[in-house]
Amino acid sequence: MAKTTQSGVLGVDGALAMQRRLLRYLQGGRVHQAILLTGPDVSLKLDIGKAIARFLLCKNPENNNFCGECSNCRRIEKEIHPDVVILREPEEDTIKIETIREVTHQMGILPLEGEKKVCLIDECHRMNQAASNAFLKTLEEPGAGRYFLLMTTQPGSLLPTLLSRMVQFPFKPETELPLEDETETAEFSSLFQKFLEQGNPMTVTSALTEKDRTLRFLQFLETQLRGATLSGKTALPSLKNLPQESLTEKFHAVLDLEGRLRSNASYALMLEDLLRQHFSQPLRN
């Protein structure tokens, strides 16, 4: 069956790597209720936002992806699904608190058809302070089955508190990070092993003083956690004995940190915190 409806999402050159990462993330199961898509291409992000909505609401998922053809997929594409609230191209420069209240109100109403509701907010950096604070409250208790997909070309203009509540997926094809090479993977493995033996996160953080390298380390952790979850294959043997739930939890924690790190300078502290909280205890027994 031709999946032309997916091509806009999974077949865009340049942004492919990040889209694969996003798909892997969605297929991981526990999807965060607030996702931020950032990058210079407005229409690409909206397409991807709609793809996530389809992924969440599709009636006939195939191969762990949305079908693109069921009534939900089709109506989301046309932006006429009653359980998908889309705030796009705000008429004014500012997204005001009244608008956010209206969106929150709509999201609070029970879904008309299924159990999930999705809200897409385009160019979300246009929220003013009051709107941002109101939205922050919504994100603190989004409600069961409610998903907020935000898009922005200017993540730097968002409140840090808001950023910290969302998992970020940056779409910047031209600045895509190079994949970690084998030498670096081996190095990361040995650093991580040393940390497990000595129990000191500084073993890792002192060796990762550049932000890009820290991001690659997190991607390395994600790859190992995914490997351990899906096939039991991982360069970190200590992950193999962990229950799936624990692996998923760690995967999300790493992904979450990666998102925050991209917009925050104090990465060494954040990495130290992640290692201490999620990897210290359960692995050192």
Ligand SMILES: [Zn+2]
């Ligand atoms: Zn579908």
